[in-house]
Every structure is written in structure tokens, then in C-alpha cells.
Amino acid sequence: MLAAVAQLCSRSNVAHNLLVCKNVIARASAAGAGLIWLPEASDFIAGPADVPRLSRPLERSEFVDGIKASAKEGRIWVGVGVHETADEKRCYNTNLLISPEGNIVQAYRKLHLFDVNIKGGAVILESSTTVPGKELLPPAKTPLGKIGLLTCYDLRFPEVSLSLRRQGAQILTYPSAFTLRTGAAHWETLLRARAIETQTYVLAPAQIGSHSPTRQSYGHALIVDPWGTVLAQGTDRQPVAVKEGEDGPVDEGTFVTAEVDLSWLESTREGMPLWEQRRGDVYPVL
Ligand SMILES: O=C(O)CNC(=O)[C@H](CS)NC(=O)CCC(=O)C(=O)O
Secondary structure, three states, X not given: OEEXXXXXXXXXXXXXXXXXXXXXXXXXXXXXXXXXXXXXXXOOOOOHHHHHHHOEOHHXXXXXXXXXXXXXXXXXXXXXXXXXXXXXXXEXXXXXXXXXXXXXXXXXXXXXXXXXXXXXXXXXXXXXXXXXXXXXXXXXXXXXXXXXXXXXXXXXXXXXXXXXXXXXXXXXXXXXXXXXXXXXXXXXXXXXXXXXXXXXXEEEOEEEEEEEOOEEEEOOOEEEOOOOOEEEEOOOOOOOOOOOOOOOOOOOOEEEEEEOOHHHHHHHHXXXXXXXXXXXXXXXXX
């Protein structure tokens, strides 16, 4: 079955971002994809002060309702990252899996928050707006395979991917909004490493371009197979400058597709049975 990952540029206008996402879902469905995953924070990317105002509980979100309707219309599985209201001040960074019937099958709240102060790069304190999740969810059964949900910065913590593989994951998802600097240095290497060491397909949808005058994302949405081969990659684009007070140019959003082949996954695992070779007698096994 064909899986798709999206590459788009969410800004502060949730209604507009929804139109872009709905359009990408419809196009992926028409292209024959059985599943499309949209990036982290597809509902909006805005300054910390706007996060509480724009976040919604999952059951009272026009954005989530719109995505559910698109999944149903396109008869396609949809994954999407959104801001879910946690309390008056903060949200959860939530990765949703929605069935072709339009139901939320899983809602994973990002465990690891991006609190960093990178010299010459980003100073971001995600915990100022976001409450960390408390649990890893068992991989969700879909016609493409069993899918483990993670988000963005979680990519740097191999323990969670190994744990999901241990629980039967055949596909891992990392909807993301990587920064330019860390993306250029680490994004592809980390994704391929996670795919190779867990022997799973990795779906990595990505925010791309300028969200505001001060915030840009790296893009390079990827699909990697269990052997570590990059099967598909979003087209590179020159970031567009966004002026103060403007919402930036309209971005239509793109997607790329690749075949998820579980017999190929099984053959990589049979040929190199890493899970039977772990040395639990020497180090703790997850
Ligand atoms: O802020 C929002 O609304 C949406 N969330 C994000 O964009 C998050 C937290 S700021 N970004 C990352 O985790 C980037 C990780 C990264 O770039 C790395 O690990 O190098």
C-alpha cells in the first residue's frame, strides 16, 4: 500500500492551514495513497503568546473536525500533528491517527519537549507553552501495518522507537517542524538511523519554510524503508522572507509517496535478527 507524507508551511491562520491540509489529503487520496501523514503543528505555528488562544480540545476543534471529514471523504487514513488544549495556559503537542471512517484511533502526546539554546541557532522553550505527555501508546493496527506514533524532537531519543518496535511497530511516524540548523545537521541521519536500528518504515512529514519573520522550518519530508533507504523526499525550496505583521505567502503544500512492503520488512528482520541478538544479560533491554 502507498503511504504519503506532507510538506507544508503552517502559519497563524488556522482556517487557512485547514484548507491547505484538506487539499493535500484530497490530492494524496486521488494519487492512490492509503494513508497520508501531515506535519507537527499543522493546525498552526504561531508565537508563544498565541498558543493558548489558538489551541483546542480535540472534541471541540474545527481543525480536527475538518481533517476527520477529509479522511472520510477521501476514504484514507490520516495522521496529523495539532495543539491540544491542556489547561488555560498550555497545550499538549499531539499526534493524531484518524481512520477512513473519520474517527480518532490514537492521540499521542509528545513526550520530549524542545527546550534548547543552540549557539548560533534556535533558542526555543517548548515547555513554556506545552505540557509533556505521560505515555507511549501501543502501535495502532492499520491496513499498512502497525504504526507507532512519535513527534519531532522524540526522534533524538532512540529508547522510544526501540520500545515501540518491541511492542510490534512496523512503521514509525515523526511529524516534525525541525529548525534549519538542526535539520541540516541531523534530520536525515537520525531518521535513517531509527529506521535501520528498529527495522521499520519511517514516515517523517515536515513543516517547511517561513512561518513568521523569526521562525523557519527545514522541510525535507522523508519516507525511509527498514533497510535505511530513502524512498521519497519532499522537494527542497528556498525559504520565503516573511515581513513583520504579515502572514506570509500562500503555500499550497506538497506530498511524496512510497510503497510500504511488509514482506520486505520481514526479509530485513529475518536476514538480521537484531531482536533475537540483544544481550539482555549484559545491558538492560527495552
Ligand atoms: O511550536 C509549535 O507550535 C510546534 N512545535 C514545534 O515546532 C517543536 C517544538 S518548538 N519543534 C521541535 O521539536 C523541533 C525539534 C528540532 O528541530 C530538533 O530536534 O533539532
